[in-house]
Each structure stands twice: as structure tokens, then as C-alpha cells.
Amino acid sequence: MGLDLTVDAVQLTEDLVNIESVSGNEREIADAVENALAGLDHLRVQRFGNTVVARTEQGRDERVVIAGHIDTVPLNANLPARKDEQSIHGLGTCDMKGGVAIALRIAATLPNPNRDVTFLFYDGEEVEAERNGLFLLSQTDPDLLEADFAILMEPSDAVVEAGCQGTLRADVITRGERAHSARSWTGVNAIHGAAEVLTRLNAYEPRRPVIDGLEYHEGLNAVFVSGGVAGNVLPDECRVSVNYRFAPDRSEDEAIAHVREVFDGFEVEISDSAPAAMPGLSVPAAAAFVEAVGGTANPKFGWTDVARFSALGIPAVNFGPGDPHLAHKQDEFVPIDHIDEVEKRLRAWLEDEA
Amino acid sequence: MGLDLTVDAVQLTEDLVNIESVSGNEREIADAVENALAGLDHLRVQRFGNTVVARTEQGRDERVVIAGHIDTVPLNANLPARKDEQSIHGLGTCDMKGGVAIALRIAATLPNPNRDVTFLFYDGEEVEAERNGLFLLSQTDPDLLEADFAILMEPSDAVVEAGCQGTLRADVITRGERAHSARSWTGVNAIHGAAEVLTRLNAYEPRRPVIDGLEYHEGLNAVFVSGGVAGNVLPDECRVSVNYRFAPDRSEDEAIAHVREVFDGFEVEISDSAPAAMPGLSVPAAAAFVEAVGGTANPKFGWTDVARFSALGIPAVNFGPGDPHLAHKQDEFVPIDHIDEVEKRLRAWLEDEA
Numbered sequence: 291m292g293l294d295l296t297v298d299a300v301q302l303t304e305d306l307v308n309i310e311s312v313s314g315n316e317r318e319i320a321d322a323v324e325n326a327l328a329g330l331d332h333l334r335v336q337r338f339g340n341t342v343v344a345r346t347e348q349g350r351d352e353r354v355v356i357a358g359h360i361d362t363v364p365l366n367a368n369l370p371a372r373k374d375e376q377s378i379h380g381l382g383t384c385d386m387k388g389g390v391a392i393a394l395r396i397a398a399t400l401p402n403p404n405r406d407v408t409f410l411f412y413d414g415e416e417v418e419a420e421r422n423g424l425f426l427l428s429q430t431d432p433d434l435l436e437a438d439f440a441i442l443m444e445p446s447d448a449v450v451e452a453g454c455q456g457t458l459r460a461d462v463i464t465r466g467e468r469a470h471s472a473r474s475w476t477g478v479n480a481i482h483g484a485a486e487v488l489t490r491l492n493a494y495e496p497r498r499p500v501i502d503g504l505e506y507h508e509g510l511n512a513v514f515v516s517g518g519v520a521g522n523v524l525p526d527e528c529r530v531s532v533n534y535r536f537a538p539d540r541s542e543d544e545a546i547a548h549v550r551e552v553f554d555g556f557e558v559e560i561s562d563s564a565p566a567a568m569p570g571l572s573v574p575a576a577a578a579f580v581e582a583v584g585g586t587a588n589p590k591f592g593w594t595d596v597a598r599f600s601a602l603g604i605p606a607v608n609f610g611p612g613d614p615h616l617a618h619k620q621d622e623f624v625p626i627d628h629i630d631e632v633e634k635r636l637r638a639w640l641e642d643e644a
Numbered sequence: 645m646g647l648d649l650t651v652d653a654v655q656l657t658e659d660l661v662n663i664e665s666v667s668g669n670e671r672e673i674a675d676a677v678e679n680a681l682a683g684l685d686h687l688r689v690q691r692f693g694n695t696v697v698a699r700t701e702q703g704r705d706e707r708v709v710i711a712g713h714i715d716t717v718p719l720n721a722n723l724p725a726r727k728d729e730q731s732i733h734g735l736g737t738c739d740m741k742g743g744v745a746i747a748l749r750i751a752a753t754l755p756n757p758n759r760d761v762t763f764l765f766y767d768g769e770e771v772e773a774e775r776n777g778l779f780l781l782s783q784t785d786p787d788l789l790e791a792d793f794a795i796l797m798e799p800s801d802a803v804v805e806a807g808c809q810g811t812l813r814a815d816v817i818t819r820g821e822r823a824h825s826a827r828s829w830t831g832v833n834a835i836h837g838a839a840e841v842l843t844r845l846n847a848y849e850p851r852r853p854v855i856d857g858l859e860y861h862e863g864l865n866a867v868f869v870s871g872g873v874a875g876n877v878l879p880d881e882c883r884v885s886v887n888y889r890f891a892p893d894r895s896e897d898e899a900i901a902h903v904r905e906v907f908d909g910f911e912v913e914i915s916d917s918a919p920a921a922m923p924g925l926s927v928p929a930a931a932a933f934v935e936a937v938g939g940t941a942n943p944k945f946g947w948t949d950v951a952r953f954s955a956l957g958i959p960a961v962n963f964g965p966g967d968p969h970l971a972h973k974q975d976e977f978v979p980i981d982h983i984d985e986v987e988k989r990l991r992a993w994l995e996d997e998a
Contacts, residue, residue, distance in 0.1 A: 455826060459875060471887045472809060472946040474850075474863035481866035481884070485846050488839030496828075509828035512835035513879065514872030521813060521867050521887060530835070533825045533875060592826040615824075 293326040295398035299633050300378065300626050302391035306360075307371040307380050313361040313421070316340040316413040320360060323394065323411050332401035333409075336434075340413040341423035343434055344397055346406045352575060353406040355440035355599070356397075356636075357424065358390040358610075359415030366620045379623040384612035388624035389443025392611070392633045396640065403640040408437060415595065419564075424595050428602065439575040440599040441636070445612030448628040448635075450580050451590035452504055452569030452607045454597055458534045458545045459513075459561040462487050462553045469524045477524040481517045484528045488512065490552060491532070499537045502571035504589040506537035510552065531561070535591065538566035538600075567597040570605025582639040583609065609636070647680040649752035653987050654732065654980050656745040660714075661725035661734050667715040667775070670694040670767040674714060677748065677765050686755035687763075690788075694767040695777035697788055698751055700760045706929060707760040709794035709953070710751075710990075711778065712744040712964075713769030720974045733977040738966035742978035743797025746965070746987045750994065757994040762791060769949065773918075778949050782956065793929035794953040795990075799966030802982040804934050805944040806858055806923030806961045808951055812888045812899045813867075813915040816841050816907045823878045831878040835871045838882045842866065844906060845886070853891045856925035858943035860891035864906065885915070889945065892920035892954075921951040924959025936996065937963065937989040963990075 293305060311319040320340035327335045333344040340360070362382035371380040378388070390411060397409045412423030419425050428435055464484045469477025496508040510532060517528030536545040542565045550558050570576045571587060580587045590596070590608055599606035611628030647659060665673040674694035681689045687698040694714070716736035725734040732742070744765060751763045766777030773779050782789055818838045823831025850862040864886060871882030890899040896919045904912050924930050925941060934941045944950070944962055953960035965982030 457826070457876075470946065471863060471865050471867060472811070472889045473861075474865050474889070475861060479845075479865050481869045482842055482846050484869070485839060485842030488836055488842060491833075492836050492839050507827075507829060509825060511825050511828050511833050511878055512871075513825060513875050513877065515835050515838070515869050515882060516872075517866075518868030518870075518885065521885070522811075523867065524865055525867065528869060531872065531875070535826045535828070592824065 293322040295326050295394055299391045299395045299629050302395060303378055303383065303388045303624065303629060304371045304373060306387040306391055307378065307382050308369070310365065310369060311361050311382070312364050313414055313417045316361050320411070320413065323360065326394070327397060330398060333397060338427060338431070339423065341427060342411045344409040346403060348402060348406050350404065350406040353408060353437045355408045355410060355435065355437040355604070356393050356443065357410035357412065357440065358386055358393050358443040359413065360390060360411050361413050361416050363416050363618050368620050377623040377625050379621070381622070383624040384445050384622040385617035386444055386610060386612070388612055388629050389445070389610035392629060392636065393443055395633060396637060400637065400640055404642060405640060407640065408434065424598055428598055432602065435599070435602055435604070437604050439573070439579065440596070440604050440606035442594060442596050442606060442608050443610035444594050444608045445610050445614045445617060446608040447613055448611055448631045450583060450587040450607050450609050452502065452571055452587045453538045453567045453600070454590040454592065454594050455506060455508070455538065456536045456540065456542060456545055456564055456566030456597070457593045458536065458542065458549060458563035460532055460549050461559040461561060462530045462532060463557040463559065464528045466524060466526045468519060468526045471522045471524055474524055479524045480528040481525050484530055487530045487553065487556060494552065497537060499539050501537065501539055502569045504569055504587060506589045507591060508537050509535045536566055538568045540566060564593055565597050565601060567600030567606060570600070573605040576605045576607065579607070579639060582642065583635040647676040649680050649748055653745045653749045653983050656749060657732055657737065657742045657978065657983060658725045658727060660741040660745055661732065661736050662723070664719065664723060665715050665736070666718050667768055667771045670715050674765070674767065677714065680748070681751060684752060687751060692781060692785065693777060695781060696765040698763040700757060702756060702760055704758065704760040707762060707791045709762045709764060709789065709791040709958070710747050710797065711764035711766065711794060712740050712747050712797040713767065714744060714765050715767050715770050717770050717972050722974050731977040731979050733975070735976070737978040738799050738976040739971035740798055740964060740966070742966055742983050743799070743964035746983060746990065747797055749987060750991060754991065754994055758996060759994060761994065762788065778952055782952055786956065789956055789958070791958055793927070793933060794950070794958050794960035796948060796950050796960060796962050797964035798948050798962045799964050799968045799971060800962040801967055802965055802985045804937060804941040804961050804963050806856065806925055806941045807892045807921045807954070808944040808946065808948050809860060809862070809892065810890045810894065810896060810899055810918055810920030810951070811947045812890065812896065812903060812917035814886055814903050815913040815915060816884045816886060817911040817913065818882045820878060820880045822873060822880045825876045825878055828878055833878045834882040835879050838884055841884045841907065841910060848906065851891060853893050855891065855893055856923045858923050858941060860943045861945060862891050863889045890920055892922040894920060918947050919951050919955060921954030921960060924954070927959040930959045930961065933961065933993060936993040
């Protein structure tokens with residue numbers, strides 16, 4: 291199936307949604323994107339697995355990355371796309387084929403942008419990091435990601451969301467000694483030992499640091515708790531799994547140290563973590579972008595791939611159509627006016643005399 | 645396979661162990677018991693499912709029940725029986741074919757006891773109450789259980805263990821409101837809400853009431869805890885499953901009320917309960933029995949079927965060979981000197997001029 295890049299971004303969103311591309315099944319949509327862009331003289335198109343990179347090479351002083359993932363979460367009886375007067379509904383409309391459609395339209399119709407642009411259409415974002423096309427490219431061809439600034443077109447309500455908070459998961463473990471519950475004084479109850487862990491979580495005061503004028507909001511929460519052997523046995527282990535969301539002024543190492551400090555005296559096993567991304571709004575390119583697209587920026591609380599650019603030293607923001615709270619929901623949709631607004635703002639910024 | 649009741653109780657234990665009788669598979673052993681007893685003129689033998697009842701009817705003033713279950717927990721590569729100089733090893737040696745062998749020997753060899761005896765050999769003790777032969781008999785033929793006193797030949801280290809503590813299981817539930825863990829202030833964490841539940845468990849002071857001279861020892865313990873939806877979601881429910889073991893001076897209703905009081909302010913769901921049994925050592929028949937078999941009685945902390953007799957108003961004790969801590973263990977065994985000692989004591993008590 292081919293993609294026609296001469297249709298408007300709303301129609302293009304619908305066309306992209308109707309190419310099913312659940313993670314692991316991105317070949318068809320990557321082929322369509324590659325073929326549609328390959329015919330354009332002003333772009334240099336390269337393919338890496340099911341990730342497509344298209345670059346303008348006008349020799350501008352500045353280069354910007356515009357990126358979007360082409361995969362979706364699993365089907366949930368929500369295809370094909372359905373359009374009404376306000377919105378397009380269906381799998382991937384919000385997360386994030388609306389943003390991908392805008393990027394494709396701009397790639398196709400702005401042959402001479404005021405900044406060089408690297409368009410990235412990548413696979414495997416909705417699954418483990420090892421399958422993420424952007425991550426893989428950062429490992430194999432980091433040169434291709436070089437830029438002064440990056441825009442990730444994840445849904446952000448058509449307003450810039452800057453940086454992102456980091457995330458860390460850890461198990462806080464208490465141990466005891468098994469015994470028959472009819473003779474409980476002969477054992478040590480590990481679940482009872484977790485009282486202090488939960489008490490510390492209850493008393494925890496999350497930081498709300500202001501960075502580049504944006505107020506982030508941390509959180510430290512139990513997301514799972516488990517323990518128990520049998521209905522008549524004192525449990526010898528209890529695990530409280532906590533998720534720490536940390537503001538961009540903290541590194542992963544600092545976040546780990548913080549969690550260990552909060553649970554000082556307990557056994558702590560770090561499960562996984564991903565770094566935060568600084569909003570970078572003090573960087574001229576980023577500040578100019580926010581100014582150009584409306585002057586407003588909000589902090590991003592959740593984790594997104596902007597952190598991968600941040601790790602490469604590239605300031606990055608989220609800016610795309612759709613309500614981020616609808617991502618991964620069966621009834622996700624993207625408002626048509628978001629698509630129009632984001633495309634107009636982005637186009638104007640790339641057409642301005644910079 | 646037949647059973648020869650002229651062999652001694654040690655040999656008979658070994659023979660019984662070698663008739664595999666995992667719960668649900670008691671037909672063969674029940675047949676063997678029934679057939680072995682049916683030929684004895686001094687006993688009236690009745691069969692109910694795989695439960696065998698054998699009664700002397702000498703018109704004595706007093707009647708005593710001597711009971712044992714004939715089923716075992718599942719096979720665990722621990723058959724056939726193996727005998728060494730001190731013990732018999734294998735599935736059901738301790739729990740409780742040693743006790744059953746003694747009861748069968750006494751049934752066969754004491755045609756004219758000083759008290760009438762109702763021997764009960766019942767199935768389904770190691771599984772749910774609805775399959776317990778003693779429970780079923782108490783529902784269908786309670787007259788057959790009528791007695792002044794009951795001896796349950798469960799392993800008790802060859803010393804009388806009197807009464808038993810009750811057991812009650814309940815879930816203490818906290819509720820919250822789901823939210824993405826990156827925006828935790830928009831939700832309510834149900835696991836954090838369980839801190840107070842665990843704190844109360846930690847602070848709990850169990851009672852140790854003295855009843856008929858025996859010190860019982862209660863306990864209130866979390867046996868399971870669970871909660872959690874996903875690694876990035878605030879959980880909206882947490883369950884702490886608690887097990888309350890209560891002394892025989894408390895009824896089930898009082899135990900339920902106590903647990904509700906301890907967790908006042910929380911949602912409490914009662915899962916199941918079983919009543920305690922009073923030691924009943926102030927009843928002359930019981931006191932005389934303790935005196936006759938050695939003068940010592942210990943409190944029983946775990947729950948046993950003595951509670952079923954207690955519920956019928958019949959004082960009951962545990963008195964059998966074997967260490968109760970070995971019950972349900974792969975390497976269970978019964979000491980030969982326990983078998984000899986318990987048989988000798990019981991026989992003497994039934995032969996005395998009462």
C-alpha cells in the first residue's frame with residue numbers, strides 16, 4: 291500500500307492509522323513511509339530495519355530533529371479509523387500517527403526549510419528499550435541524530451511539553467522466619483516488617499523543583515506489594531515495589547541514592563531506571579521554538595524518548611496533537627484542530643526568517 | 645488386602661502405612677478396617693462412606709470416643725514404610741496411622757473395657773471440611789458421637805494436648821484511586837493506605853489466657869499481602885490477609901468481633917473460621933484420663949478435630965504417638981516407643997477399675 295503525501299495531514303493521519311503497525315509488525319508502514327519519501331529530491335532517505343531517516347542537506351547553521359514512532363500498542367477492536375467532525379478515532383490516532391502525519395507533510399512540502407531537518411520515523415517504541423528504533427540508531431549511527439534541537443511529536447495537547455521526568459523502579463524487601471501461624475511467636479513475620487516501609491512512603495514529601503521556569507512534580511509510590519506462603523504460615527519475605535519519578539535536575543545515580551536513603555536500613559533491589567531529560571529551554575534554539583509555537587511550555591511528568599536526545603546533549607521537547615492521557619486507551623482519538631494547529635505552528639517556525 | 649489385628653501396634657502401623665490412602669482414595673483402607681473389625685463379636689460395626697464406626701455395648705455408665713483419620717496428605721516419594729530400630733518412617737506414620745493402629749489394637753483386644761468405647765476411623769481429614777468423615781457423621785448421625793469424653797489420636801508427642809485454639813482468616817482491604825505514577829498526586833495509593841494496617845499488626849499484643857491450668861497463646865498475623873495493577877499505575881486496592889488464632893475462651897463470634905475491632909475504620913472481609921475447643925480438664929472423665937495417662941497436659945495451639953467434639957459438648961483431648969511438627973513433612977516418622985507408651989497408657993486406663 292502506498293502513501294500519498296499530497297493529501298492534508300488529517301487525511302494522512304487516517305491513512306497511516308489504517309496501516310496496522312502494532313509493535314513487531316512495522317514493515318508495511320515503514321515501507322510506505324520510505325517509498326513516499328524516496329521520490330523527493332530534497333531529502334536523503336536511509337533505512338535501518340523498520341526505521342526511516344530523511345534529512346534535508348541545505349547547509350544551514352542549525353539542524354533540528356523531528357521524530358515520531360510508527361508502531362502502536364496492540365489492537366483492541368479499534369481499527370479501521372473512524373472520522374467525525376471533530377476528531378479521528380482509532381488505534382494510534384493519538385499515539386502517535388497524528389504527529390507522524392504532520393512530520394511527513396512537512397517533510398514532503400518544505401523543500402527549503404530555514405533550518406536543516408532530520409526526520410525520524412522509528413519502530414519499537416511501545417515495547418522494551420532493546421527494540422526501540424531510536425535507541426538502536428543512537429547505538430549504531432549516533433551521527434545521524436546530531437542536531438541543535440529535537441522535537442518529539444508525541445501527544446502533548448498541541449502545547450510544548452519540555453523535558454521529562456525520570457523513572458526508577460526498586461523492590462524494598464523485608465525478611466523474616468517462617469513458622470506455623472498457630473505458634474507465631476516462634477517465627478518473624480516479614481509482612482509486619484513492611485509497616486515501616488509503607489509508613490515512610492506515606493510520610494514522603496515529593497520535591498517540586500522549578501527548572502527553566504517549569505515546575506516539575508516528583509512522586510514515590512508503591513506500585514506492587516506481595517508476600518505470603520500459605521494461609522497458616524508466617525511469611526518470610528515481603529516485597530514492596532516502588533516507582534520513583536524524578537525531576538530532570540536529578541541524575542539516575544542521584545535518584546538511586548535517594549531511594550536507598552529513603553529506605554535506609556532495608557534491603558533495596560533496583561529493578562530498572564531511565565534518566566530524566568532537562569527541559570533545555572535556556573538553549574536559544576529551544577527558547578525560540580517555544581516562542582514561535584505559542585509561547586507556552588509545560589513540564590512533562592511522564593517519561594518519553596526526549597530523554598534519549600537529552601542523553602546525547604540535544605535539548606528536546608514534546609510537541610504533538612492529541613491528549614497524552616488518551617494514549618494506550620481503546621477509545622483514543624486525535625482532535626482535527628490539534629493536527630491543524632500543530633502543523634501550522636511547526637511550518638511557520640521552519641519558514642520564518644530564522 | 646486384609647489387616648491382621650493380632651500383630652502388635654508397631655507392625656500394624658507399618659501395615660496401615662503400606663495401604664496408600666491419600667484423601668479421596670480411602671476405600672481400600674476403610675474396607676480393610678471394616679473387615680478386620682467385623683469379625684469381632686464384642687463390636688457393633690457400621691460403615692458410612694469410607695468412615696467406619698465400631699462400638700462396644702456393655703451398658704457401662706460412661707462412654708468414650710477414640711478417633712483417628714485414615715487418610716493422608718499426598719504422596720511425596722515416601723512409601724512404602726521403612727522401619728529402623730527407633731522409628732517407622734513414611735507417609736502417614738506420624739499423621740496418623742500410628743494412632744490408628746493403637747486404636748485398632750485396643751478395639752480388637754479389649755472385649756470388656758471398663759467404659760464403653762466408640763471407635764471412629766474416618767476419611768477426608770486432610771482436605772476441606774465438607775469431605776471430613778467426622779464432620780459428615782456429626783451432621784447425619786450425631787447420636788453415634790454421643791459420649792462423655794473423646795480422645796483424638798493425633799500426634800501429640802505421647803502427651804495429652806488439651807483443647808485447641810480456633811482459627812479465623814480475614815482480608816483487611818484498603819482502597820484508593822488509580823492514576824499514572826508520573827502524576828501520582830491525581831490518585832490515591834491503596835498500598836500506602838495499608839501502612840496503618842501493618843502498624844496495628846506490629847503493635848498487637850496477643851493474649852495468653854490460662855484455662856484449666858493451661859496457658860494458651862494467641863496470635864494475629866498477616867499471612868498474605870497483595871496489591872498492584874502495573875508498574876506505572878497507582879494501585880486502587882490492597883489486601884492484607886490476616887490469620888487470628890484464638891484461645892478456647894473465645895467463641896468464633898467473639899473472635900470476629902475482635903478482629904473487626906482491631907481493624908476499626910478498615911473494610912474487613914471474613915474468609916473462614918473454625919471454633920476453638922475448651923480443654924475441658926475440669927470434667928471428671930477428662931481429669932481422670934490425664935491422671936491415668938501420666939498426669940501431664942499441654943495446651944494445643946493448632947486447630948484439630950477436637951473442636952468438633954467440643955462443639956457437641958463433649959470434652960476432647962489429643963493424645964497420640966509422634967511429633968506434631970512432623971505432620972505433613974516428607975520425612976515424617978513415628979517413634980516406636982511412642983506407640984508402645986500410648987498403647988500401654990490407654991489400655992491401662994480402659995482396664996482399670998473405674
